[in-house]
Amino acid sequence: MTAGVEYGLHCLLWLASSPGTPLSSRDLADFQGISRSFLAKVFPKLEKAGIVSASEGINGGYLLARQPGDITVLEVIDAIEGKKPLFDCQEIRGRCAVYRERPPSWATKGVCAIHAVMLRAEKAMRDSLASQTLADIAGDLGGKAPPEFSDDVRKWLADRTKGRTRSGATEDRALS
Amino acid sequence: MTAGVEYGLHCLLWLASSPGTPLSSRDLADFQGISRSFLAKVFPKLEKAGIVSASEGINGGYLLARQPGDITVLEVIDAIEGKKPLFDCQEIRGRCAVYRERPPSWATKGVCAIHAVMLRAEKAMRDSLASQTLADIAGDLGGKAPPEFSDDVRKWLADRTKGRTRSGATEDRALS
DNA sequence: ATAACTCAGACAATTATAGTCCGAGTTATG
DNA sequence: CATAACTCGGACTATAATTGTCTGAGTTAT
Ligand code: FES
Ligand code: FES
Numbered sequence: 001m002t003a004g005v006e007y008g009l010h011c012l013l014w015l016a017s018s019p020g021t022p023l024s025s026r027d028l029a030d031f032q033g034i035s036r037s038f039l040a041k042v043f044p045k046l047e048k049a050g051i052v053s054a055s056e057g058i059n060g061g062y063l064l065a066r067q068p069g070d071i072t073v074l075e076v077i078d079a080i081e082g083k084k085p086l087f088d089c090q091e092i093r094g095r096c097a098v099y100r101e102r103p104p105s106w107a108t109k110g111v112c113a114i115h116a117v118m119l120r121a122e123k124a125m126r127d128s129l130a131s132q133t134l135a136d137i138a139g140d141l142g143g144k145a146p147p148e149f150s151d152d153v154r155k156w157l158a159d160r161t162k163g164r165t166r167s168g169a170t171e172d173r174a175l176s
Numbered sequence: 177m178t179a180g181v182e183y184g185l186h187c188l189l190w191l192a193s194s195p196g197t198p199l200s201s202r203d204l205a206d207f208q209g210i211s212r213s214f215l216a217k218v219f220p221k222l223e224k225a226g227i228v229s230a231s232e233g234i235n236g237g238y239l240l241a242r243q244p245g246d247i248t249v250l251e252v253i254d255a256i257e258g259k260k261p262l263f264d265c266q267e268i269r270g271r272c273a274v275y276r277e278r279p280p281s282w283a284t285k286g287v288c289a290i291h292a293v294m295l296r297a298e299k300a301m302r303d304s305l306a307s308q309t310l311a312d313i314a315g316d317l318g319g320k321a322p323p324e325f326s327d328d329v330r331k332w333l334a335d336r337t338k339g340r341t342r343s344g345a346t347e348d349r350a351l352s
Numbered sequence: 353a354t355a356a357c358t359c360a361g362a363c364a365a366t367t368a369t370a371g372t373c374c375g376a377g378t379t380a381t382g
Numbered sequence: 383c384a385t386a387a388c389t390c391g392g393a394c395t396a397t398a399a400t401t402g403t404c405t406g407a408g409t410t411a412t
Contacts, residue, residue, distance in 0.1 A: 033271030057410035095209030
């Protein structure tokens with residue numbers, strides 16, 4: 001499982017906690033101390049999948065395209081990783097030396113028993129991931145932070161957007 | 177999931193179908209048309225895990241160390257891949273810019289909610305894999321092949337060992 | 353009109369995987 | 383008993399994917 005998934009899911013949770021106001025990928029990256037450019041490569045995939053919607057311009061950013069309860073973790077993973085299978089069978093059963101280069105039909109018919117076991121395991125994993133939505137995760141997480149924290153976050157983001165005038169340069173104050 | 181798992185599992189099935197007589201990693205590789213050297217790197221891991229036992233010498237090879245019904249697919253995968261987690265959390269929740277480099281204890285306490293979802297999914301997958309043994313797979317697979325096939329395989333292996341004298345060079349007849 | 357911001361796709365560096373190679377030790381052969 | 387071919391075992395190199403960086407086109411408040 002790639003690291004982009006962790007980045008993407010955490011960002012989506014922050015988006016869920018600030019409905020209505022768009023957050024830019026740059027702010028989200030600085031806010032969490034991760035690479036701006038890399039995150040900027042993750043979000044387009046989420047937009048193509050219809051999970052977030054982008055708005056351009058100086059106060060633009062990303063917004064959740066649906067309700068947090070309608071977005072499953074599985075959707076997010078597939079959007080970022082590209083729905084690649086957990087196990088890619090290379091059909092080695094057809095290369096058996098006994099067949100002399102032309103395997104009989106009964107050998108390659110259907111799915112290999114080993115492959116079938118893997119597919120079942122993959123389905124179990126995907127079912128588990130599909131049963132959890134962003135709202136579920138946010139609920140588990142929200143109980144831990146003290147009430148004042150939510151305000152601190154809003155303040156940080158406000159300070160950030162306040163600098164977006166012609167005079168006050170933003171700089172990279174969050175880095176270094 | 178790596179390709180070595182597919183090779184290893186298929187080899188173990190062949191081992192299960194010929195109890196008592198050891199099969200060498202070289203023969204197993206040629207028999208299935210895969211790389212000898214690569215397979216020779218997979219089997220030591222299976223031996224360290226106590227799944228197969230090795231015997232040296234000119235007629236040596238590998239033997240199943242336990243009954244096929246006592247070897248789960250999960251064991252084999254862990255032996256070959258090294259029990260690496262499906263998702264390695266990088267604890268990005270602790271890098272939030274609001275904390276200014278020293279995150280409070282309530283933020284990093286316990287397991288991140290996202291990580292927890294992944295762990296649950298991984299457990300579902302592992303449970304599914306642990307419920308299947310080599311005997312189960314062999315049973316599913318054995319019903320497909322016609323009865324004559326089993327004899328053909330034995331014959332192929334016998335021809336192979338027959339050439340192991342000082343006069344009849346083995347050559348790489350199975351390759352090319 | 354400007355200037356700073358936004359997204360978006362093309363470009364390297366790193367890491368893990370797949371595959372190859374050669375050496376030490378063992379056993380049937382003659 | 384000497385040989386020779388086989389066995390396993392770990393160290394080495396090529397390849398593919400992932401991570402991360404860079405530069406360019408377009409949009410919106412000033
Ligand atoms: S041929 Fe691919 S798993 Fe059996
Ligand atoms: S910090 Fe790693 S998943 Fe949340």
